[in-house]
Amino acid sequence: MHSRKSLIEIFFILSILISLQACQYADPLKKSLEALKQGIESGPPDPVSPPILISSPPGAVVLTSISGGVDTDLGTLPKIEMNISSDSTINEIVKLTIEKDELDQIDVAQSIKLYISNPSFKLNPNSKVFFQLTLDVSTMAPTVMGSHFHVLARSVATNQVLANLQIPFAVHSVYEIMLYGGSPTELWNSPSTVAFTSHPEGVTVRFINMDPTDAHIIHSTGPIPHGDTTMPMAPSVNGKPGGIYQYTVTTQSPVGDTYYCHLHEGGNEARTLTFNTPQSFPPSNNPNATYSYIRDNIFSAATTSKCVTCHGGAGGVTLDSYLNTLKTVTPGNYLASSLFNSVDSGAMPLGGTKLTDLQILAIKDWITSGAPNN
């Protein structure tokens, strides 16, 4: 009886404690929700300062990225500020290199380049050297999700790795065009012709009005619809982005589809954006690495659970044509292709027998050779 009573007491006290805790949390939670709501209502919140990345385990030489990782769009030149520091035991010539095996798997056509401002220098005891890493993300770059690369500091004398820093890296399939306006020729930061490789999720083209005086409307004869003439993009105020007009061009538009867009002030200033431009890939020496082999021997073969019985064109994944098949593929990059991953894992054919190694290899090699219509 006695112990039962104290148990109930303990339970009672505990529940009071828990509800007190809950009260403590309720207020800040409410506050941050309100801040979030305000942020949505009155423009984006202040940018969060990037995390500082430090090489680990920290040794006699430490690499630090002050700018954190890279999260960027197509056609950009992001820069990363970095430090390398030494303790009292270090007194030697150091060279910096970039290791990007994981990125190369995705960027087969080498459309993303990395440069180090001063790749070799003398590192004195207890010193710190600043350097900068520049990335040249061309518009032909693929989408990069959650990848990374490494910056390595090596001793020139022994070639030993003194420090190794992993830098997270992402490229979104977004292309931003800033319209600065001014008297003709108007200024906007897009070259006269821009090519994009095929992105399974499409390429989002985002026009941002930075012109402090004029409202603008995007005119187009290609896949990007003409801007709404009743709702022009508002001018920029205090250097902040004014109106924004964006559209996502999907892989449904044929390879090499070209269109142009211009400001309503003058078609002479037209620019051309070309979507789904094929990249050049090494040809495969696997005779089965062709679209026709895959179509005839995998997608519609009676021996495997025919893919097209389920993916015949009634929405979702469709493998009934070359262009539809391309939507499941990132040319040149089989690891980023759901077509390869779904058969390699055995998830597809659903409820059927896993494809043979030779069939999976045909898909892999076909994608690596750029998934041509052959």
Ligand code: HEC
């Ligand atoms: C019995 C029906 C069936 C068969 C047969 C089948 N699939 Fe699927 N598959 C599905 C369903 C259901 C999904 C998920 C819904 C969707 O995306 O259409 C799917 C999804 C997929 C996806 C998308 C996976 C992702 O992660 O986005 C691919 C690629 C695919 N299938 C390829 C194939 C290939 C290649 C074959 C033949 C080797 C095949 N499927 C055979 C039913 C099937």
